[in-house]
Amino acid sequence: MPVVGTAGHVDHGKSTLTLVLSGRDPDRWAEEKRRGLTIDLGFAWTDLDGVDVSFVDVPGHERYSKNMLAGIESIDVALLVVAADEGWMPQSEEHLAVLDLLEVGTAVVALSKTDRVDADLVELATLEIEERLTGTTLAGSPIVPVSAITGEGVDRLRHALRASVAAVAPLDVGRPRLWVDRSFSVPGAGTVVTGTLLGGSVANDDRMVVHPGETECRIRGIQSHETTLDRVEPQRRVALNLGGVSASDIERGAMLGRAGHWRPTDRLAVSLRTARYVEQLSNRGAYHLHVGSGGWPVRVRIIDDGIAVLDLPTPLPLAVGDRFILRDTGRRMVVAGGRVLDPAPPRVAKLRAALPLLLGALDSTPDARAFALLEARGRDSSANVAADSGGGRPAGAVTAGSSVMTMSVASGLVTALERLVVGYHSQNPLRRGLPSAEAASRLGVDTETLTALIERSSSLTIDGSVVRSREFAGVRSDGQEQAWQRTRRRLEEAGPAAAPRIEDLEIGLELVHALAREGELVRISDEFVFLPAQVAELVEVIGSFAEPFTVSQFRERSGLSRKYAVPFLEWADRAGHTVRQGDARRPR
Numbered sequence: 064m065p066v067v068g069t070a071g072h073v074d075h076g077k078s079t080l081t082l083v084l085s086g087r088d089p090d091r092w093a094e095e096k097r098r099g100l101t102i103d104l105g106f107a108w109t110d111l112d113g114v115d116v117s118f119v120d121v122p123g124h125e126r127y128s129k130n131m132l133a134g135i136e137s138i139d140v141a142l143l144v145v146a147a148d149e150g151w152m153p154q155s156e157e158h159l160a161v162l163d164l165l166e167v168g169t170a171v172v173a174l175s176k177t178d179r180v181d182a183d184l185v186e187l188a189t190l191e192i193e194e195r196l197t198g199t200t201l202a203g204s205p206i207v208p209v210s211a212i213t214g215e216g217v218d219r220l221r222h223a224l225r226a227s228v229a230a231v232a233p234l235d236v237g238r239p240r241l242w243v244d245r246s247f248s249v250p251g252a253g254t255v256v257t258g259t260l261l262g263g264s265v266a267n268d269d270r271m272v273v274h275p276g277e278t279e280c281r282i283r284g285i286q287s288h289e290t291t292l293d294r295v296e297p298q299r300r301v302a303l304n305l306g307g308v309s310a311s312d313i314e315r316g317a318m319l320g321r322a323g324h325w326r327p328t329d330r331l332a333v334s335l336r337t338a339r340y341v342e343q344l345s346n347r348g349a350y351h352l353h354v355g356s357g358g359w360p361v362r363v364r365i366i367d368d369g370i371a372v373l374d375l376p377t378p379l380p381l382a383v384g385d386r387f388i389l390r391d392t393g394r395r396m397v398v399a400g401g402r403v404l405d406p407a408p409p410r411v412a413k414l415r416a417a418l419p420l421l422l423g424a425l426d427s428t429p430d431a432r433a434f435a436l437l438e439a440r441g442r443d444s445s446a447n448v449a450a451d452s453g454g455g456r457p458a459g460a461v462t463a464g465s466s467v468m469t470m471s472v473a474s475g476l477v478t479a480l481e482r483l484v485v486g487y488h489s490q491n492p493l494r495r496g497l498p499s500a501e502a503a504s505r506l507g508v509d510t511e512t513l514t515a516l517i518e519r520s521s522s523l524t525i526d527g528s529v530v531r532s533r534e535f536a537g538v539r540s541d542g543q544e545q546a547w548q549r550t551r552r553r554l555e556e557a558g559p560a561a562a563p564r565i566e567d568l569e570i571g572l573e574l575v576h577a578l579a580r581e582g583e584l585v586r587i588s589d590e591f592v593f594l595p596a597q598v599a600e601l602v603e604v605i606g607s608f609a610e611p612f613t614v615s616q617f618r619e620r621s622g623l624s625r626k627y628a629v630p631f632l633e634w635a636d637r638a639g640h641t642v643r644q645g646d647a648r649r650p651r
Contacts, residue, residue, distance in 0.1 A: 064287075064299040065228035066259055068119045068138030070162060072152035076175035077144045078105060079211045081120045084221060085109035106257075106300060108288045111225040115288070117259070117300040118142075121158075137242065137259035137356075139231040139298065140224065141170035143201065147188045147208065148179040151195055157397050160338040163199040164400025165386050169230065170204040171223045172196070178210040198339070233298040236429070238454055239263030240320045240380075241301070242355030246313040252284070254310040256319070257302045258356060263321075265303070266294040273308055274318045274327055274380040280308040316357015318380050326450035327378030332408035333387070334422065335371045335401040344371075344389075344399060354379065354387040363389070366411055370404075370418060381406050382453045383432045384425055406451045409440050429455030442468030461519075464511025476506055477520050480513075484523060484530055493543075493577035496531025546570050547578065551594065559597045559631070560622050564590050588630035601631060602640055611647035 069077040081087075087107035105120035119138060141162050145155055162170065172192055177185050185208050196202045205223045209216030241258040249255050265271070269282045284304035285292045295301050303319070318325070337344060344365060352361040352373060362374040381403050389399040404421040408414045417439030424435035433448050433455030445467050448457060461473040468476070483505060487497040503513040517523045517530060524533050546569045553569075554562060565575060565586075575592060578584040584592045593601075604621045618628045632648060635641040641648040 064115045064117055064233075064296075065139040065231040066117045066119060066137060066298065066300065067140045067142050067224060067228065069121055069142045069144060070158035071144035072146070072149070072154035072158075075144045075146040075149065075152070075155075076173075076211055077142075078120050080142070080144060080173055080175060080209070080220070081105070081107050081118050083211045083214075083217055084111075084224070085118055108300065111221060111228065114225060114228055116224070116228055117288070119259075119300075137261060138167065139169065140227045141167050141201065142224065143170055143172045143204075144175050145172065145188065145192055146176045147174050147185055148176050150188050151191055156195070156340065157338075159195065159199060159201065160340070160397050161388055161400070162201060164336060164338065164388060164397070166200050168200045169227050170201045171220065171227055172201075172204050172206040173220055174206055174208045176210065176212075177208045177215065178213050231298070233296055234261070235263055235297050236453065237263045238321070238324050239265050239297065240318055240325065241265075241303070242357070243313055243317045243319065244315055244356040246310045246315070246317070248310040249304075252304050254280075254305045254308055254313065255302055256305060256310075256313055256317075257300070258319075260295060260297050260299055260301050262297055264294060264296050270322060271305075271319045272322045272325070273313055274320065274325060275377055276312070276317075277327070278308050278312060279322070280319075281306045314357075316355065316359070318355055320380060323446065324450060324454070325380035325382070326406070326447060327380050328406040328451075329375045329378040330408065331373045331375070331381065331403055332405040332414055332421070333371055333373055333401045333403055334425070335365075335369055335389070335399050337399045338397055341398045348391050348398070349393045350398075351390045351392050352387055353390060354381065354385060358390070360392075361389075367415060367418070371401075372408060372411070372414075382451055383421075383436065384453065405436060405439055407440075407443075407447065413439060413441075429453040430458060431455070433457040434459075437467060437469055441472040442466060461515065463515030464509060466509070466512050468512075473516065473519060476508065477516050480506060480516055480530070481520060481522055481532075484532055488532060491573070493573050494529075495580060496526055496529035498529050499525070500528075502530050543570070543574055547574065547583075551583075554592070554594050554597075559593050559601060559627060560624065562591050562593060562627065565592060566590075568592075585634075587634035591627065591630060593631075602635070605635060605640055605648075605650050608650055611644055611649040613647050617648075 069081060071077050085107040086109065107118040109116055143159065145151060174185065174188055174192065189206050192206055196204060207216055207220045207223050209220045239260060240262050241260050243256045243258050245257040247255055265282060267282055267285060271280050271282060273280060282303055283306045285295050286302040287295055287299050344363065346364055348363065350361050350363050351358045352375065359375055359377050364372045366372055383403055383406065385403040387401060388397055391398045402425060420435040420438050424432045429452050433452035434457040436448055436452055437443065437457040437460055444465050448467060449455060457467060459470060460467040461470060480502060483502060484497050499510065499513060503510050517525055522532055523530055550568050550570050557563060575584065579586045582595060585595055585598045586592045601621055607620065614628055614632060617632060618625060621628065623631065632641060636643055639651055642651050
């Protein structure tokens with residue numbers, strides 16, 4: 064269902080024309096009716112020769128321009144209203160700038176209040192409007208003289224709108240979002256929010272998330288144009304009854320979307336275009352970013368011609384291609400508009416290098432946008448890239464667990480990992496390899512990504528909990544080999560009953576670890592090592608017990624003192640040779 068949004072200077076007849084076309088008064092507040100002035104957004108709907116159409120009527124007064132911006136972005140067709148007796152006015156220009164900056168290309172211009180002027184003035188006003196529209200997205204739009212008082216031109220205006228909305232097709236990309244423009248509580252029903260549904264369908268019982276705040280809720284009821292529905296398609300004005308969230312927790316500017324589809328961000332890279340009455344922007348302005356139905360203060364940093372980075376105090380759920388308006392609150396005017404290039408941009412140097420790709424992907428597919436984002440970032444999680452690109456998957460990317468990376472980044476990480484492992488082997492020739500956890504930490508990746516990188520390397524392999532070169536085999540130096548032979552003879556001569564402590568051995572702890580891994584030593588505790596043959600003899604002693612035995616009985620039969628017997632039996636417990644039963648043990 065197409066959405067027609069009004070635009071134009073205050074008191075030029077936007078609400079009156081909406082009433083005439085739809086039969087419904089869009090002004091909802093008593094003060095609006097008393098003052099004859101639209102203050103907040105108004106809504107109406109009608110059937111235009113078989114086509115259901117929604118109307119969003121916006122305030123024209125400069126004082127309420129923030130309310131106007133809250134309703135203008137989701138429109139499909141603009142109805143720009145210019146009064147024939149006053150002609151082009153300041154808010155006519157600013158509202159045109161908003162429509163142009165948002166690239167609204169389908170519009171009808173109503174030259175209103177023609178009953179107050181003669182035919183010559185109508186012709187002059189028409190020529191002026193044509194001139195004003197030149198160079199904007201509204202250039203060439205039909206201009207229809209009309210009087211809501213006499214009814215002259217109303218049918219022509221209706222037909223012009225019908226022709227404009229006929230070409231509008233709902234865009235369903237399976238990613239519904241609704242920017243909330245009203246939130247209230249209904250007795251007996253609970254929280255109700257209204258807005259224009261975009262991007263996808265929703266149905267009763269769907270689980271949704273309210274941004275910001277990431278509050279989960281459930282759709283309990285749907286209405287569109289006072290009709291109750293079980294499911295609603297995009298491009299319609301809707302009212303949603305929500306469960307699990309209070310109306311006081313949802314303000315205008317909040318957005319509803321499916322969990323996982325949207326990712327809040329407080330830093331954006333954007334393309335920027337100034338309004339035609341603004342020469343250039345300064346980084347020092349007091350700006351508000353208007354996107355969806357809300358407005359937020361924002362810091363602007365111009366980094367290139369037409370390119371800026373925006374910093375927000377409140378994270379917003381935005382994706383590539385989202386349109387926005389920038390308003391200077393000091394000058395109280397719209398100064399620029401643009402589109403999101405990257406909702407989570409890299410540092411400025413990398414961003415500049417990626418700008419051609421990002422700009423080229425703006426009007427492309429989600430997959431192309433995902434590819435451009437990944438090229439800019441190098442690597443990221445699959446979920447982040449999908450959320451930021453509108454559901455895209457980057458072609459040719461290297462997938463590793465929950466992460467994706469470009470081929471060049473993957474190759475660079477593989478090379479870095481190979482260097483790490485070679486360096487580790489060089490410094491630790493007696494160790495099997497670099498611990499996987501340490502390798503992942505030093506590369507700044509998770510274990511799944513590390514595994515994927517190792518699989519891409521022709522020289523690396525995983526060996527238990529370490530990463531090593533396929534060709535690596537720990538080799539003892541001549542000095543280490545000689546020290547080991549002397550230590551082995553010493554252990555043989557001392558026997559397990561008089562084994563020296565590890566700290567008293569001639570070999571260092573590093574070589575002890577290596578010999579234990581190779582099976583040439585058995586480390587029975589932090590203090591002692593035995594030779595494998597000595598361990599085998601003691602295991603035979605354990606096996607000689609037919610009944611459970613105590614430490615004292617084992618000492619008598621083995622000849623070990625308590626100093627050696629206790630740690631050996633504890634090692635036997637761990638190794639599975641014995642099963643402890645209170646103060647006794649039995650052979651397994």
